[in-house]
Amino acid sequence: MRIFAYAGLATGLAICVWMAVVQKTAIGTNGALGLACLIVLALMAARDISQFVAQRTMDFVFNDEGIGVRNPEYEEIEEIWKSGDYLEAIRRLRAYYQKYPTEIYALLRIAEIYENNLNNLLAAALEYEDILKKKLPPERWGWAAIHLCNLYNKLNEPEKYNTLLQRIATEYSQTTAARKARQKLGWPEPEPEPQPQEAPPAPAEPAKKEAQKPSLPPGFRPLE
Structure with a gap:
């Protein structure tokens, strides 16, 4: 399955480059898609290489394979x-x-x-x-x-x-x-830990309304 993923990403990258450079079609979109394919390919390759090196190191330390390792x-x-x-x-x-x-x-x-x-x-x-x-x-x-x-x-x-x-x-x-x-x-398998849920945002406090002044006829002022 991983080989198909590599092949698909490589094909997608090639198509995007061809569309952008040769066909001059949607250069921005195809360029962005091609860059995304390239980044994913690089991340997958880095992960696989690191796992391979780690496994080979462990095999060497523990001497599991016994071919070309034991002295x-x-x-x-x-x-x-x-x-x-x-x-x-x-x-x-x-x-x-x-x-x-x-x-x-x-x-x-x-x-x-x-x-x-x-x-x-x-x-x-x-x-x-x-x-x-x-x-x-x-x-x-x-x-x-x-x-x-x-x-x-x-x-x-x-x-x-x-x-x-x-x-x-x-x-x-x-x-x-x-x-x-x-x-x-005879123990049951533990249930997966629930994912922490984000706390809902606190409701906004209602704006305080200014006290309405009493309506008086013209020429009158409210008592202080």
């Missing part, structure tokens, strides 16, 4: 994991994170190995608890917390399970993870 040290650790030496892989991942503290993925990988390869749910939960202490974007934090809730459920920790779900639903209420938490808790 050779991490690839060596993955080879150790493939060989089945899970404890050595965990040890190397901890050292890797100490060296590259922005690579939160290393901590997630440790938790994953504990959960899936060593079947140690308690250790995995402890790793996720440590991850949630890091400064993460709200969506990332929320989904890590949801995974920890699932571990609490498997560990038969209902108090921790419910407490964390409530925290997700209230402190991170605008995230998709919060919606999942509310579903698990």
Whole structure:
């Protein structure tokens, strides 16, 4: 849909320029419309570029894609994991994170190995608890917390399970993870906040009428 928007705006801009410059038709109107199309195109492009750069930066920091991002040290650790030496892989991942503290993925990988390869749910939960202490974007934090809730459920920790779900639903209420938490808790979705209404203008005060003087015959004055 965004491609169609770009194409439509570009076509409109071209038509306006052609009508104004070549056909000399309604130069003022077509010039204004062309300028409007150009401004909208520039705003859309700036927004899309900023979102793309932000997403690429986040992908680099969290190392989600794993293609052309992980360095050779991490690839060596993955080879150790493939060989089945899970404890050595965990040890190397901890050292890797100490060296590259922005690579939160290393901590997630440790938790994953504990959960899936060593079947140690308690250790995995402890790793996720440590991850949630890091400064993460709200969506990332929320989904890590949801995974920890699932571990609490498997560990038969209902108090921790419910407490964390409530925290997700209230402190991170605008995230998709919060919606999942509310579903698990059986909470209804919050109603959208009403838009503030402008106060009606105060009625204008009626102009004070001057006191009418009594009508007297000519030659008479009212008593002071």
